[in-house]
Amino acid sequence: MSAAVEETTLGLDHRKLAMWVFLGSEFMFFGAFITTYLIYLNTTNGGPGVELFDIPFTSVSSFVLVMSSLTMVLGHHAHEQGDMRRMRMWILATALLGMVFIGGQAYEFTTFVKEGLTLTTSPFSSAFFVLTGFHGAHVTVGIIILLGLYSLSLTGKVKKDQHVKTEMVGLYWHFVDVIWVIIFVVVYLIPSG
């Protein structure tokens, strides 16, 4: 599994290549959900529609998530430098920012439900909740992996010279952020604007 990089055909670590391949698949996954959402944009069944979106609020939580990509990069950089203490700090910061984002999403969902937009209101509401919910699930998985990386670096299972592990987590985390940027623009900004 952990063949030295120079032994591989493409000169890439297997794990990194596999992560890129997997993320290609994930793009199709979110692509199909986003398409469905766009088809149902106006199919509100008399219930609330895009006017419910609180753009300033979601902008702030989007900013938080994008900033978490920055802390992720800093964490990877610190690991490459072999500074495990700083790496752990940035990884923890990334996980915390992710949690803030998830908290924001939980708040947003409860507000929408109070205002009459539930999972079963209309095709629009189903598409919205399931799309953003799956994104939230991806962020949650990312947080669990980040916390795992943090604890395993404490126990010595993730070593100084194994920055490829941090890089892999980073690839996934950046992907989740990129998808959110697309969702924020296509799902929130353009329809509301």
Next chain:
Amino acid sequence: MASASATAGRSIFSRPMSTEGFGGWITTTDHKRVGVMYFWTSMVFFFLGGIEAWLVRAQLAAAELNLVNEELYNQAFTMHGVTMVFLVVMPLGAAAFNYLIPLQIGARDVAFPRLNAWSYWVYLFGGLFLYSSWFFGAPNGGWFGYAPLSTQIPGHNMAFYAVSLQILGLSSLAASVNFITTMLNMRAPGMTFMRMPVFIWMSLVTNFLLLFAMPIIAVALFMLQFDVVFGTQFFQPATGGDPVLWQHLFWLFGHPEVYIMILPGMGMVSEVLPVFSRKPLFGYAAVVFAGAAIAFIGFGVWAHHMFTSATGPVARSAFGLATMFIAVPTGIKIFNWVFTMWGGKIKFNSAMLFSVGFVSMFTIGGLSGVTHAIVPHDAQQTDTYWIVAHFHYVLFGGALFGLISGFYFWFPKVTGKLMNETLGKWHFWTWFLGFNLTFGPMHMSGLLGQPRRTAVLPAELGGDVELYNLLSTVGVGVLTVSASIFLFNLIKSIRSGEASGDDPWDARTLEWTTPSPTPHYNFAKIPEVTARDEFWHRKYAESEDGRAVPVPVGASDDNAGDAHDDHEHIHMPDPSYWPLVMTLGLFPFGYGMVFRSAPLLVIAAVWMLAGFFGWIIEPVAEGDDDYDPDAPPRGDDPDAPPRGDDPDAPPRGDDPDASSSGDSDAHLAPAAH
């Protein structure tokens, strides 16, 4: 905890060591064993799918029969389709990927051996989960589960469909990531893309198709499942849901899916035909690029399944044209196969017969497929037995013939024994006859207007249709006899088949350079690849008039005589029980999803999370971590080089004393091997 104290330092996170017996199989990470397990599991499901086919054919043997009621009939044809697609043909392809990909590219295993084992277990448990639905009401809405019909079926039937296909999709997705990484990144030195065997090319294309098609069906299945279980409104026409959306998503997956099923067979036939024609494959590059073109165009033809749905004239014309286009690369392949045989020294054994059967039967299926591209014609054929005839000619006459051909071809490599040729020929001819008897008449009954998925054959369709249906049912009887011959031959040959030797067919690719059956480590020495059809070029040179002349033994540098002589310590992946442990968590997950049970879902989440971390922190059996240059050597391997015995031994050449000391040289020689 006596055992824990006896083996100091071992915990539940230690790795299993044994590769023997039952425990060795369930903890295996060896790609060859995983491939063999895929094969046997799909054989069991093939048998079950055959029983379901019998239910359908017995009911339709004559008009106005009532052997099974309509509900059971619906479940039988749905389960037959789902079984044959997701539990037989796709896993048979996966069995071949597992066994052959590392061998054909000159690697010792796949990139992620534990993930590979996990893919298998997920497939097995997905299949078991699907079949457990027989106790609650099996899926009954057709293998394509058209919503909104499928969302309005009462009961758990379609929830089982959605969740089990989701689980099976997970298996395919994990496998595709693994195989793509393996094929791109683990090729032997010198194996450039255009030197890869055609089977590897087709596997690469197939796995990219899986990678991009599986997430689309995952999305559709999530929507279906949430509609059925949680009351979302994706496919509810009453609240404005689009009744055609499911069809678009399903066929956007479903059409690439048919190429996922046929391309491995095409790859196998492209290996078998050259060997038994004693000619290189005609137009290697054309075959490879045609395969890639099929994959590309395959994502743009899905709406030809929906010509009678609300798609509009522009879409119909565009998809009709694209469908005709996709026949071009397919035709290129067929001509290349024919020209491969043309003028060759053809040897008709079982493997070759099935390959030739593949080419001819698939051509018939392909031609009836082109008729679907003509929209008005398709409107006549939709939902008739013409469609059933067409897709059985491509899936049974195509994919399955190709896979069986590959099975006969590689059986000696897996077992070290030959299949019985007489029985193999009996198998082929009865199979060929039974297949055409079953599905040939369906062309006729379909054109005469017999509808699909109708539990009772109406008498007013007339005596001709009744006769064709009777012939089809008789055909299934012939196929049953044929399958029994195959099974008998298989068991007989495994037990007491003739020894095959390492290269019984005078074959062309790297897997035949290894001993049969292939040892755990595949290659004692990783081969250097200098040509396409590498093994052939090690055996034969070309004379001045273009004939193949054998290379004398030892004359070729590549063909090192001591290839089986193993002094080097080869590090192979250790067994692991975490793939199986992780998979068990899918059971509470599946039932929790179907029956909407939060406690089960919580159990599943905790279980899989624990399994995930157990997997990550599982150590390597030999030592604490993946690579530690100062680690002491394994104590239990007598063949291991003694380099670690003396950690202070100077590196070779650094110390002037070392080269002058004969003792030191002898000491280091095996390690530098």
